[in-house]
Amino acid sequence: MNKKAVLIIAHGSKVQETNDITMAYMAALKAKSPETTFASCYLQLMAPDLRTAIDALYSDGVRSIKAFPFFLFNGNHIKEDIPMELDAIRADYPDLTIDFLANIGFDEKLVDIILERVLPL
Template sequence: MNKKALILFAHGARAASWAEPFERLRGITQARLADVDVSLAFLELMSPRLPERVAELAAAGVAEVAVVPVFLGQGGHVLRDLPLMLDELRAAYPAIRFSVAEAVGENPAVLNAIADYCIGTVAGAPPGG
C-alpha cells in the first residue's frame, strides 16, 4: 500500500496557544482523511519543524507527502523559505514524492468562507454558524 501523509505547514510562534486553531484544523482534516497521516509542522519557534516531521514520516515508510501552507498569503516564507526546504527534503528523501499546495489564503473557496464569516458578523449572525 502507498502510504500518504498530509502536512499542514504553519509559521510557528512563541506562545503555545497560537497553535490551537491549527491543532483543531489538523483534527478536522484527519477525521475526513482516515487513510492519510495528517500532521502539523512549523517553519520556526515550534516543533516539529518541517524537516523533523518529514524524517519521522520517512522512517514510517511514507511514500507521498502533500504540504499545505496554512498561511493567508504567499509572503517570503511561502515563496522563498518553503521551496528551499523542499529542495533539501527532496534531495534527502528521493523515494518520497512531495507535492505543495498554494497557501490556503490564496484559494478562492477559503477566501469565500472567510468572507461569509465576516459578513455574518455584520448581519448579526453568531460567528461560527
C-alpha cells in the same frame, strides 16, 4: 506500498495558543477524513519543524506528501523559504515525492466567515 500523507505547515509562534489552534484543526481534519494520514509542523518557533516532520513521515513509510502551507498570504515563506527547505529535503530522499500545494489565499468561504463575525454592525 507507497504510503501517502498530508503535511499541514503552519507558521509557528511563541504563543502556546497557536499550537492549540493547530491541533484543533488537525483533530477536525482527521475526524472528517479518517482514511487520510495527516501530520503538522511549524516553519519557526515551535516543534516539530518541517525537516523533523518529514523525517518522521518517511520513517513511517510515507513516500508521497502533499505539503499544505496553512498561510493566508503568498509572502516570502511561501515563495522562498519553504520551497528551498523542501528542495533540500527532496535531495536527501530521492524516492520521496513532495507536492507543495498553494496556500489559502483568497477564498469566498473566508468572506462568509468574516461577514458572520462582523454583521450586523
